[in-house]
Amino acid sequence: MAAGATTLLDQAVLNIAVPSMRQSLGATGADVQWIVAGYSLAFGLALVPGGSLGDLYGRKRLFMAGMAVFLLAGVTAATAAGPGFVIAARLVQGAAAGLVNAQVIGTVQDVFHGPDRGRALGLYAVTGGVATALGPPLGGALVAALGPAAGWRCCLLLSTPCAVLTLILAARRLPPPRRTARESRLDILGLGLLCGCALTLMVPFIRTPDSGGDAFLWGTAVCALAAVFAGHQRLRVRRGRQPLVHPALTSSKPYMLGTAVAMAQFGSSLAAFLVLTVFLQDGLGLTALLTAAVTLPGAAGMGVSSALAWRLVRRIGPRTVTVGLALGIGACLTAAAVTLWVPTAALPTALAGTQLMSGIAGGVTVSPNQAQVLEHAPPQAAGVGGAILQMAQRIAAAVCLTAVPAVYLHVASGQSGGDHSRAGYALASCVCAALLAVALLLSLRRGTAPPPRSSAPMVAHQAGAVPFSKEAT
Template sequence: MSAAPRERFDAAGRRVLLVCVAGGFTTLLDQSVLNTSIPALREGLHAQPAHLQWIVAGYSLAFGLALIPGGRLGDVKGRKWFFVTGLALFTLVSVVSATATDPGVLIAARLLQGAGAGLVNSQMIGTLQDVFDGQLRARALGLYAVTGGLAFALGPPVGGAVLAAVGPEQGWRLTFLLNVPFGLATVALAVRHLPRPRPSARHADLDLVGLLLVGALTLALMLPFVQPPAWTGWLAFAAVAALLLGGLVWWQRRYARRGGHPLIHPALTRSAPYALGTATAMAQFGSSLAAGLVLTMFLQDGLGLSPMGAALVALPSAVAMGVASALAWRVVRRFGRRTVTAAMTGSALVMLTSGLVAHWAPAAVLPWLLALLQLLGGASVGLMGATNQAYVLRHAPAEAAGVSGAILQMAQRIAAAVGVSALSGVYLRATAGGGGHRSAYLYASLVCAALAGLAVLASVGAGRATPQETPGDASGSEAVSRGRTAVR
C-alpha cells in the first residue's frame, strides 16, 4: 500500500515552527552547556557541593514548577504573550547569571531562568498542536523533540569550545551570555510571527486548587533531590507527596462532578499509552542527562582532560543523534513502536558498557572508547526521543494540548532533578570515599543503566497497550516524520 503524499508547511507555518524550535533550542541548550562549565564555575565562585546541586538541579526544579501552570494558562488565555514573557525573563536573567559574584546570586538567577524556560516550553507544544493538524502536526512535534535532544547533545562541545577559547575564569560566564543574542532574536520573531492569543480550551476555568496541588506535589518530589535531607526528611517528603497526590486525585474528581473542567484532562488519566509513554520519557531523560553530567565530571576530574577534550569525547553523541533523528521516521515505518523499545535497550547497554570500560580500560585508549560509546548512545536517543514523544501526544485531546505537553515535560524535569542530584551525589561520595574516579564512574553508570532499564520496561508496556500500532501504520510513521522538506 502506497504511503499518503506528504504535506508541506506554508510560509506562516514555517515561521511559527522556527519560533518554537528557536525558543526550545535556546532554553534547553542552557543546561547542557553548563555541565561542561561546572568545574570552572566551582573554582571561580568557590562554590560548595550544595551550591552546585542548587545551581544545576534548581533550574530543573523551577522549570518543572512552571510547566503545568504555564500550559493551563496558555490553554485558557492564549499562548503568545506567555511565550514572550517567559523568554524575555529567561534572557534577562541570563545576564545576571553571567555577572554573579556569589553562589547565592547565581542560584537565585538559575531559579528565575528555570521558571522562564518552563513558561516558554509549556507554550511550544500547545502552539504546535494549535497551528498544525495531521501529518504537519506530527512532523512539527517531531522536529521540536529532535531540536531539544540536539540541544542537550551539543551543549558539552559548545561549552568546551567556549572555555578553550577564553579560559575557564571567564569562560563559564560567557556560556550564560550565549543565551542572550538567541533569546533576543527569538523574542522579536515571536512578537511578529506567533499567532494572536487564542484560547484552545472550550472553557475558561483555571482550576486554581488543582494548580496549587500540582505545584506543591512537584516541589515535594523534586526538592529533596535538589537539597538532600536526613533520612527522617526523606520520610517526611514521601509522606507529604503521598498526601498531595491523594488530595489531587480527590480534588480532580470532585471538581469534575461539580461541572468544572479539571486541570488534568480525564482522557489523560485513562490513557495507558500516555501514562506509560510519559514514564518512558521520564526514565530516559533522567538517565541520559545524569549520564552526561557524570561523564563530564569523570573526563575532567578523573582523566584530567581539558574542557575542550571532554567536549570532543561527547561530540559524537550530538552527531549521531542528529543523523538518527533524521532517519527515525524511516525506521518507525518499518518496525513501528518497537523502535522506541529497541533504541532504549541500546541506550541502557551503552551506559552499562561505559562504566565497565571506564573501570578496566587503559587510560591511553579510554577517551577513544568512550567517544565510540557516545556515538552509539547518541544514535539510540536520536531514534527514540521524537518517536516516543509523538506517540505519547497522539493520545492528548486538543483542548488539553498545553497541559498534556506540560505534564510530559514536567515528568522529564522531575527525572532530571532526581537523576542529576542523585547521580552526581553517587559520584562525589564514591570519590570522597577513596574508591577513585574509575570506580565512582562505574557505580554511577550502573545506576544510569538501571534507570534506562526502567524506561525499556515502560516502553514495552506502552507497546502492549496500543496493539493497533503496526510497523506499516502510516500514522505511526508520520508521527515522527519531521520532513527535511518541511523547512525548505
C-alpha cells in the same frame, strides 16, 4: 526550535563554567548547587501552569512574554555582584524557560498532526542535541579566552542574541493566539497543589535531607499533597467542572505508560552523561575541552537519528521506541564493558564510540515516544498534557541525577586509584541500563492502542475557540 536551542544552550553552557563562577563570586557549595539546580527546579514547576495558561489564553503572547523575561533575567544573572542575585535571576530565568517550553509543545500539538507531528518533535530534539553538544565546548572556550572572572559572565550572556532572534521569529511566525480549553477559569487550587507536590518531591533530591527523619517528612508531605490533589480533581469532575489534569490523560493507558517510559529514559540519559563527565575529568584526568570532545559524538548521533526517526516510525510504527530502548541498553552495557577492559590510553576513544551509540538510541526513542504520548492528549488539554510529560521528566531527572552519581561516588571513593573509578562508572552504567530495561518493559506493555477519537472540536467551538479540522480529530 529556536526556543529549544536558546533555553537548552543556556543550561548546557553554564555547567562547564561553574568552577570559575564559584571562584569569582566567592560562592559556597550550597550557592553553586542552587545556581545550577534552581534553574531546573523552576523550569519544572512552571511547565504545568504554563501549559494550562496556554490552553486558556492562547500560546503566542505567553511564549513571547516568557522569552522576554528569560532574556532580562539572563542579563541580570550575568551582571550580578553576588551569588544571591545570581540564584534569584536563575530561578526567574528557569521559570520563564518552563513557560516558553510549555507553549512549544502545545503549539506543536496545535499545528502538526500525524507523521508531521513526529517529524516536528524530531527536529525539536535535533536542536536540543546540538545545543547540548555546543554548550560545554563554547563555555570552555570562553573561560579559557577571557579568564575566570569574565568567562562565566559571557557564558550567561551567550543566550542573549539567541533570545532576541527567537522573539523576532515568534512575532512574525507563530500562529495567532486562540483558546483551546473548555473552561474560561483557571484551576488555581489545583495548580497550587500540583506545584507544591512537584516541589516537595524534587527539592529533597536537589538538596539531600540531613537525616532519615527529614526524608520521611518530605515523603509524607508528598503523599499528603498528592492525595489532596487527587481528591480535588475528583471533586471538580463530580461538579461538572474540568479538572487541571484532564480525565482523558489519567484514564489513558498509552499516555500514562508513555510518560513513564519518558521518565526512565530521560533520567537515565542525564545521569549517564553527568557520571561520564565526572569520570572523564576526575577518574581519567581529562580537561573540560577533551571531555566535551568525548561526549560530542553522542549529541551528533542524537541529532541525526532524531531527524531520521520519523522514517523508521513509518516502517515499524510504535516498535520504534522499543528498538531505541534496546539500543540504549546495549550502549550502557558496552560502556561498562569497555571501561573495565580497555586500556587507559584508548578508553576515551572507546567511550566516544559508546556515546555515539547512545545518542543514536536516544534520537530513535525520544521524539517517537513523545509523539505517541501526545497523540493521547485531547486538543483542549494539549498544553497541559505536554507540560505534565515534561514535568514528569524533570522529576525523574532530579531523582536520577542524585541517585546514579551517588552509586559512582560510593564505589570510586572507596579507595584511591583509577580502578575504583572504572568500577564505579561501570556500575553506574549498569544502573542506567536497568532503568532503560524498565522503560523497555513499559513500552512493551503499552501496545499499539490507537489514539481516542474526541469530540473536542465541537467543545472548542462552543467555548469560542477556532474549531479543529477533521485531520486534527
